[in-house]
Amino acid sequence: MEFIRYEEKGRVGIITLSREESLNALCTPMLREIDKLLDEIDTDEIRCLIITGAGKKAFAAGADIEEMSDMSPVESRKYSLYGNSLMRKIETYPIPVIAAVNGYCLGGACEMSLSCDFRICSDNAVFGQPEAGLGITPGWGGTQRMARAVGIAMAKQIMYTARNFKADEALRIGLVNSVHPQEELMDYALKLAEKISSNAPIAVRACKEASTRGISMDLDQACKIESDLFSSCIGTYDQRNAMKAFMNKEKYTDFQNR
Ligand code: CO8
Numbered sequence: 411m412e413f414i415r416y417e418e419k420g421r422v423g424i425i426t427l428s429r430e431e432s433l434n435a436l437c438t439p440m441l442r443e444i445d446k447l448l449d450e451i452d453t454d455e456i457r458c459l460i461i462t463g464a465g466k467k468a469f470a471a472g473a474d475i476e477e478m479s480d481m482s483p484v485e486s487r488k489y490s491l492y493g494n495s496l497m498r499k500i501e502t503y504p505i506p507v508i509a510a511v512n513g514y515c516l517g518g519a520c521e522m523s524l525s526c527d528f529r530i531c532s533d534n535a536v537f538g539q540p541e542a543g544l545g546i547t548p549g550w551g552g553t554q555r556m557a558r559a560v561g562i563a564m565a566k567q568i569m570y571t572a573r574n575f576k577a578d579e580a581l582r583i584g585l586v587n588s589v590h591p592q593e594e595l596m597d598y599a600l601k602l603a604e605k606i607s608s609n610a611p612i613a614v615r616a617c618k619e620a621s622t623r624g625i626s627m628d629l630d631q632a633c634k635i636e637s638d639l640f641s642s643c644i645g646t647y648d649q650r651n652a653m654k655a656f657m658n659k660e661k662y663t664d665f666q667n668r
Contacts, residue, residue, distance in 0.1 A: 413440035415464070416447055421457040421607040422600060427519075428464040433471035436518050438489070445496050453504045454667060457607035457614070460599045461500075461526060462510040463519075466592060469509070469535070472517030475544070490549035493518065497525035497551045502622060504615050506606055510599035511535045512592060516574065521548055524555035527618065529585060530599060531577050532592035537585060538574035558625060560585055610648040611667040616640070 415426040425444065427434040451459070463469035473493070481489065500507055500522065509515075509523035511531035516538050523529045531537075539556065541548050548556075548569065556565035560583045568575075580586045590598050606614060616639035624632030643649050647668045655662035 411443045411447070413437065414443045414447065416451075418456060419600060420604065421455065422603040423451055423456045423459045424600075425459060425461045426464050427461070427470050430465045430467075432474070433468035433514055434463045434465070434519075435471050435474045436522065437474040437477055438492075441493060441496050445499065448499055448503060457505055457611050457667075458603040459503070459505060459507045460510050460596075460603055461507060461522070462596065462599070463512050466513060466534075468514040468519075469511040469523065470516075470519030471514045472519050472540070473550070478546075486549075493521075493550035497521060497555075500525040501555075502619075504618075505611075506603075506614065506618055508599055508603060510595055511537075511586065512595055516540055517548065517552075518550050521550040521552040521555065524559055525551060528587050529580075530588045530590065530595070530602070531580060531586045532595045533577050533589055534592055535577040535580065535586070535589070536574050537576075537580050538572065539569045540572045540574065542569060543572035608663065608665070610643070610646075610652060610665045612646050612648060613643050616643055 413427070413429050415428045417424050425447065427436070427440065429435060429437070429440060478486065478489070507526045509526035509529040511523055511529055513532065513534055514536050515523055515531070516536070517540055520537055520539055539548050539552050541552075547553060553569065556568060559565075560568070564583050577586065577589045581589050588598070620632070620636045620639045623635055627635070648665045652662040652665075
């Protein structure tokens with residue numbers, strides 16, 4: 411892989427966007443590497459993923475502007491559709507994906523972070539959807555997911571003004587769950603991922619699926635999906651043993667993913 415790195419720490423996989431000389435700008439070959447890697451990760455073994463950026467300056471400074479600068483409308487539509495399919499793949503990935511945002515997180519990078527289950531960031535993080543200042547709209551789901559994350563009025567303000575904003579504001583509007591000193595960000599991300607990995611994998615996946623699918627449905631339909639997924643957990647080895655342990659005043663910690 412030329413544009414990303416991947417490592418596994420126990421049951422946690424870490425994808426690092428790695429193109430530091432361009433502030434990890436998301437070029438097509440990088441997107442394709444992520445896409446292929448997601449197909450290859452063994453999600454029965456790995457229980458949580460973290461996406462972060464190489465270096466101290468950027469998660470990623472957006473889609474590669476040079477690549478987009480003289481695209482035709484037809485090419486750009488293809489590019490947007492491909493990016494959108496990858497963002498959706500991250501969003502619906504069977505295991506949770508955390509964005510550990512370690513600096514600039516602009517445009518397409520902000521959209522990638524929005525396709526993750528949630529975001530945590532370093533105190534030097536800078537977010538924004540600068541597209542309107544470049545003559546385009548967000549093209550990888552930002553017009554839709556930003557509103558779901560921070561509400562439509564704030565999302566519109568962010569897009570129309572194309573203004574960058576810092577970690578404290580991202581926390582205040584609910585775009586990130588927490589802010590950390592940069593040197594502590596990855597330790598915290600790993601702790602969080604390990605905590606998630608220590609719970610019943612089938613249940614965690616079901617929580618993800620119910621939340622991710624349910625958010626774009628009406629509540630009645632969404633609650634039916636919850637009931638289906640809830641009942642799919644019942645009878646699993648992990649459910650039976652975790653509840654048996656509780657009844658015996660013990661704690662079951664060795665979840666088997668079955
Ligand atoms: N694309 C390509 N190269 C980039 C990008 C980028 N998005 N961002 C930075 N770089 C490059 C710079 O050109 C520079 O390269 P070089 O050293 O060869 O000149 C290098 O990275 C370092 O950047 P700077 O010198 O600019 O670093 P600064 O610290 O001065 O500034 C900033 C950092 C503020 C982050 C600045 O680089 C910047 O504003 N970057 C662009 C941010 C941006 O506008 N991003 C949004 C892009 S649009 C987008 O993402 C749309 C997504 C949807 C696509 C849908 C397709 C249809």
